[in-house]
Amino acid sequence: MKATPPGKSGENTTWRGETRVLHGDQGMDPDTAVSAPIHYSATFRADTPEAFAAMANTPRPRAFYTRYGNPVHKRTEKIIADLEGTETALMMGSGMGAITTTVLALVARGDHVIAQQRHYMSTSRLFEEVLPRFGVETTTVDQTDESAFARAIRPETRLIMLETPVNPTLLLTDLAAVAALARPRGILTIADNTFASPLNQKPHALGIDIVVHSATKYLGGHHDLTAGVVCCSRELADRIWDMHTTLGSVLSPMDAWLLLRGLRTLPLRVARINDNALALARWLEGQPRIERVFYPGLESHPQYNLARRQMTGFGAVIAFSIRGGYADTSRFVAALKLATHAVSLGGVDTLIVHTAAMWSGTMTEAQMAAAGIEPNFVRMSVGIEHLDDLTADLAQALAQLG
Numbered sequence: 311m312k313a314t315p316p317g318k319s320g321e322n323t324t325w326r327g328e329t330r331v332l333h334g335d336q337g338m339d340p341d342t343a344v345s346a347p348i349h350y351s352a353t354f355r356a357d358t359p360e361a362f363a364a365m366a367n368t369p370r371p372r373a374f375y376t377r378y379g380n381p382v383h384k385r386t387e388k389i390i391a392d393l394e395g396t397e398t399a400l401m402m403g404s405g406m407g408a409i410t411t412t413v414l415a416l417v418a419r420g421d422h423v424i425a426q427q428r429h430y431m432s433t434s435r436l437f438e439e440v441l442p443r444f445g446v447e448t449t450t451v452d453q454t455d456e457s458a459f460a461r462a463i464r465p466e467t468r469l470i471m472l473e474t475p476v477n478p479t480l481l482l483t484d485l486a487a488v489a490a491l492a493r494p495r496g497i498l499t500i501a502d503n504t505f506a507s508p509l510n511q512k513p514h515a516l517g518i519d520i521v522v523h524s525a526t527k528y529l530g531g532h533h534d535l536t537a538g539v540v541c542c543s544r545e546l547a548d549r550i551w552d553m554h555t556t557l558g559s560v561l562s563p564m565d566a567w568l569l570l571r572g573l574r575t576l577p578l579r580v581a582r583i584n585d586n587a588l589a590l591a592r593w594l595e596g597q598p599r600i601e602r603v604f605y606p607g608l609e610s611h612p613q614y615n616l617a618r619r620q621m622t623g624f625g626a627v628i629a630f631s632i633r634g635g636y637a638d639t640s641r642f643v644a645a646l647k648l649a650t651h652a653v654s655l656g657g658v659d660t661l662i663v664h665t666a667a668m669w670s671g672t673m674t675e676a677q678m679a680a681a682g683i684e685p686n687f688v689r690m691s692v693g694i695e696h697l698d699d700l701t702a703d704l705a706q707a708l709a710q711l712g
Contacts, residue, residue: 327509328577334392335385348567349381369548378555382566389573393508394521394541400551401539401566405504405524406432407559408538412520415553416469416498419445423469424462426453428476453483460491473502478665478689480604480629482613485620489517509580510623520546527656530572531579535565579658579694584623586700587692591628593701599708604629626656626691636685638711639664645707648699655691660700662690
């Protein structure tokens with residue numbers, strides 16, 4: 311018997327993740343197609359002037375004008391919000407579109423925000439370079455020190471921005487501890503959950519108000535789209551959506567549909583990625599040409615106990631350093647045959663970057679040192695290839711270093 315569509319009497323709230331990503335959007339369109347339709351239209355008609363007025367004046371309408379929302383957006387938002395455990399979600403054109411729109415919707419001149427010393431580079435620029443132009447001051451703190459967040463709080467603090475694990479060093483932030491500091495003071499918290507995915511970590515369940523993703527990564531999973539998502543309460547989503555319609559970081563219907571299709575296999579992909587990455591991280595620790603391995607699932611990670619407490623899996627990204635410095639690190643990356651030399655993470659293909667080479671044109675040596683990016687640092691996002699083939703590829707590249 312076919313399951314009752316969500317939103318109707320008898321909704322099954324006990325479905326596991328694998329079932330929710332396939333059936334969580336049932337009944338959202340009056341269409342008999344098994345595959346969700348793509349509503350490739352910029353604008354949508356109304357049958358009466360009254361219906362048009364309702365479409366034009368209702369926040370986050372299902373259909374009116376695609377900058378305001380699109381039916382395929384609604385399907386995708388439903389599934390992601392369900393995975394993150396929030397009331398709703400809001401799709402945008404990129405992860406940075408989601409972060410920037412959210413922050414600008416929630417702060418004003420004279421406000422103070424707290425951010426981590428280590429964030430995705432563009433996130434750091436938002437807080438360090440962009441917000442000061444609008445009279446918003448930022449204090450950056452060591453994300454591994456809970457007391458640093460407490461010391462940074464001021465009467466005018468309105469927002470705390472978190473990211474865990476952080477790019478690219480995989481340091482962690484204690485989400486529950488920061489949420490416990492912020493909520494009694496009326497301070498909103500945002501967590502970038504991109505590096506974990508909602509299958510490995512659920513910040514909202516730990517007290518975080520808003521969860522953001524670059525949906526380009528795990529959620530899409532195939533390196534073929536750019537998207538962002540904000541997961542939160544309906545009240546906050548309405549505020550953020552109002553800013554979104556002004557800034558216009560719009561997700562195209564085609565990319566929203568590709569994202570929806572990618573979500574259908576998210577639990578299967580993440581399970582395989584988690585297994586592959588943990589096995590490779592353990593293997594790398596035993597290799598003589600590897601100086602150090604950074605992975606939250608390793609007992610050697612300085613925050614391993616925190617990782618076990620707030621994560622159920624440890625994700626795709628492994629960072630490690632090559633003995634021998636910049637030149638040998640470049641030789642190692644160039645020698646790989648399966649791991650593709652490209653940015654991004656969380657997809658089906660294994661990707662690798664020499665981080666110092668990637669960011670040398672946009673960061674000074676001092677900035678890279680402050681971010682923990684050493685000349686011999688490598689970031690690898692493990693995919694779903696066979697573990698033995700990935701291990702053999704790494705082994706042959708290391709062997710070429712002598």
